[in-house]
Amino acid sequence: MLEPIDPSFADILSAASRIAPYIRQTPVLSDDGRFPGLVFKCENLQAVGAFKARGACNAVFSLSDAAARGGVVTHSSGNHAAALARAARLRGIPAHIVMPRGAPAIKRAAVEEWGGHVTVCEPTLASREETAAALCSQTGGVLVHPYDDPAVIAGQGSALLEMASTMEPPDVVLVPVGGGGLLAGTSLAAHHRWPGVRVVGVEPSGADDAARSWSSGVLQPQLAPNTIADGLRGALSARTLRMAQAYVDDIVTVSEGAIVSAMRLIFDRLKMVVEPSGAVPLAAVLEGRVTGARMALILTGGNVDLGQLPWTR
Amino acid sequence: MLEPIDPSFADILSAASRIAPYIRQTPVLSDDGRFPGLVFKCENLQAVGAFKARGACNAVFSLSDAAARGGVVTHSSGNHAAALARAARLRGIPAHIVMPRGAPAIKRAAVEEWGGHVTVCEPTLASREETAAALCSQTGGVLVHPYDDPAVIAGQGSALLEMASTMEPPDVVLVPVGGGGLLAGTSLAAHHRWPGVRVVGVEPSGADDAARSWSSGVLQPQLAPNTIADGLRGALSARTLRMAQAYVDDIVTVSEGAIVSAMRLIFDRLKMVVEPSGAVPLAAVLEGRVTGARMALILTGGNVDLGQLPWTR
Numbered sequence: 001m002l003e004p005i006d007p008s009f010a011d012i013l014s015a016a017s018r019i020a021p022y023i024r025q026t027p028v029l030s031d032d033g034r035f036p037g038l039v040f041k042c043e044n045l046q047a048v049g050a051f052k053a054r055g056a057c058n059a060v061f062s063l064s065d066a067a068a069r070g071g072v073v074t075h076s077s078g079n080h081a082a083a084l085a086r087a088a089r090l091r092g093i094p095a096h097i098v099m100p101r102g103a104p105a106i107k108r109a110a111v112e113e114w115g116g117h118v119t120v121c122e123p124t125l126a127s128r129e130e131t132a133a134a135l136c137s138q139t140g141g142v143l144v145h146p147y148d149d150p151a152v153i154a155g156q157g158s159a160l161l162e163m164a165s166t167m168e169p170p171d172v173v174l175v176p177v178g179g180g181g182l183l184a185g186t187s188l189a190a191h192h193r194w195p196g197v198r199v200v201g202v203e204p205s206g207a208d209d210a211a212r213s214w215s216s217g218v219l220q221p222q223l224a225p226n227t228i229a230d231g232l233r234g235a236l237s238a239r240t241l242r243m244a245q246a247y248v249d250d251i252v253t254v255s256e257g258a259i260v261s262a263m264r265l266i267f268d269r270l271k272m273v274v275e276p277s278g279a280v281p282l283a284a285v286l287e288g289r290v291t292g293a294r295m296a297l298i299l300t301g302g303n304v305d306l307g308q309l310p311w312t313r
Numbered sequence: 314m315l316e317p318i319d320p321s322f323a324d325i326l327s328a329a330s331r332i333a334p335y336i337r338q339t340p341v342l343s344d345d346g347r348f349p350g351l352v353f354k355c356e357n358l359q360a361v362g363a364f365k366a367r368g369a370c371n372a373v374f375s376l377s378d379a380a381a382r383g384g385v386v387t388h389s390s391g392n393h394a395a396a397l398a399r400a401a402r403l404r405g406i407p408a409h410i411v412m413p414r415g416a417p418a419i420k421r422a423a424v425e426e427w428g429g430h431v432t433v434c435e436p437t438l439a440s441r442e443e444t445a446a447a448l449c450s451q452t453g454g455v456l457v458h459p460y461d462d463p464a465v466i467a468g469q470g471s472a473l474l475e476m477a478s479t480m481e482p483p484d485v486v487l488v489p490v491g492g493g494g495l496l497a498g499t500s501l502a503a504h505h506r507w508p509g510v511r512v513v514g515v516e517p518s519g520a521d522d523a524a525r526s527w528s529s530g531v532l533q534p535q536l537a538p539n540t541i542a543d544g545l546r547g548a549l550s551a552r553t554l555r556m557a558q559a560y561v562d563d564i565v566t567v568s569e570g571a572i573v574s575a576m577r578l579i580f581d582r583l584k585m586v587v588e589p590s591g592a593v594p595l596a597a598v599l600e601g602r603v604t605g606a607r608m609a610l611i612l613t614g615g616n617v618d619l620g621q622l623p624w625t626r
Contacts, residue, residue, distance in 0.1 A: 267619050273581075
């Protein structure tokens with residue numbers, strides 16, 4: 001069913017042991033008074049404040065010494081950029097991060113905090129890809145794509161293994177979907193570790209390429225994403241779509257209003273800082289898009305501008 | 314050294330097992346990259362969003378059936394009010410909460426969410442105490458003071474027992490001080506469970522009665538508290554002062570600016586929602602008022618108005 005270039009469950013198991021020294025086992029929390037039947041996997045408490053630390057560490061620590069020598073390169077203005085810079089520093093190799101002109105200063109600072117080298121490009125996909133390719137040639141660095149990379153996907157799948165070792169199987173696992181790396185890794189891991197548990201992707205209705213691609217079976221572009229969930233504006237790749245079609249039970253969409261409501265509930269009731277992208281699974285529950293007696297939600301990240309929370313604007 | 318009415322270490326052990334079904338074992342988190350040497354006990358993730366759930370449950374579940382029949386009464390506009398309402402509901406008895414006119418609507422809502430009955434009084438200590446005494450007479454309810462109560466103090470001490478069972482002893486434990494219930498319980502527990510570990514109380518310099526009382530040995534009033542840390546505006550009682558003098562190594566004060574900085578760091582870096590009162594231990598570290606290679610900080614609560622965060626005003 002999978003192409004040879006897709007990660008296997010064995011790759012997820014290997015990833016989990018490879019990255020164990022470099023990531024946190026994040027807590028699984030619940031509040032049966034406030035959120036009956038819901039369990040939250042707190043990847044907002046992960047290193048760099050997002051699950052992306054998993055995939056980035058697996059990609060960086062999978063490289064041979066020879067391959068690692070030139071460092072790593074990526075194009076990202078989000079959590080993957082900081083995660084890759086951190087992983088590279090832990091391995092002692094350089095990280096070159098291509099960011100579009102106009103990316104928030106806070107995102108650049110997060111990369112530089114970990115010693116990453118930032119190269120600014122034009123804010124188009126073509127410019128990002130060309131600039132990254134040029135950097136790879138110049139530096140001998142290895143490109144680590146934010147999600148279209150087997151090692152990254154295998155690393156992201158390790159969060160599900162941790163959940164399976166600390167809680168009983170729920171009826172359903174809800175996963176935010178941007179490029180689909182976390183969804184691909186989680187659904188593959190669940191297929192083997194929690195057979196029978198449904199895995200549902202959740203994305204903003206203003207960036208619904210994954211739902212359209214998944215239901216049609218044909219990769220759909222994400223032309224003009226319009227959502228507060230900045231981590232979910234990317235589009236699936238052929239690989240993440242293929243894996244989602246193999247292992248995912250449904251992909252649902254949520255409104256912007258529900259995302260903000262869910263985010264505030266997580267702050268207010270769970271006492272957790274979560275970014276809009278991490279609140280979409282709870283938004284799906286609030287809107288009744290997914291139901292189940294016991295549901296596990298991945299709180300994917302907590303990197304949000306605290307001076308500009310959506311309910312204080 | 315202690316009066317017979319002061320709680321003993323055995324009372325803390327009993328409290329811990331008595332309240333175990335009703336409270337959460339909260340996680341202990343650290344981030345050696347961002348906060349080297351610091352460990353945080355996350356009582357902001359406790360039921361009702363504050364450690365007060367511990368003492369309130371211990372007080373309520375210590376009552377005989379006969380004593381419990383009339384319910385419980387307290388005067389508080391803070392976390393103890395919600396915690397007592399919740400504990401009473403869990404036991405199936407009424408809770409009567411006296412709140413001063415002008416208390417924030419959000420605090421009243423937290424009590425009513427748990428089925429507590431609110432009685433409004435004038436915003437003076439005399440009116441609070443008279444109203445509570447009158448309610449006790451009318452209802453046959455038992456007064457459960459927010460901190461000047463042996464069962465409440467014993468319950469608060471259970472957080473230290475949890476810390477001792479999940480981490481190595483630090484050099485010092487930092488505890489916010491308002492009325493001193495948590496400080497009394499924590500320092501007594503540490504004296505027995507972690508002998509040699511220093512226990513330091515931290516309070517805002519704008520509400521420094523505890524520091525003045527502790528160093529002079531004479532109970533000082535808290536005349537005009539002026540601090541954003543609304544949970545720390547109370548004054549020690551004779552009992553909590555006596556216990557602090559027996560078991561606490563120091564009480565230090567912190568500035569308002571450091572409290573806000575610490576609060577924002579906890580949101581930003583630990584991804585935790587914390588109220589100003591819960592941020593004072595980190596404020597003491599930021600200001601260099603307490604030092605140690607390994608320090609444990611109690612994040613006491615997370616109940617804050619998210620529409621009015623101090624850095625967005």
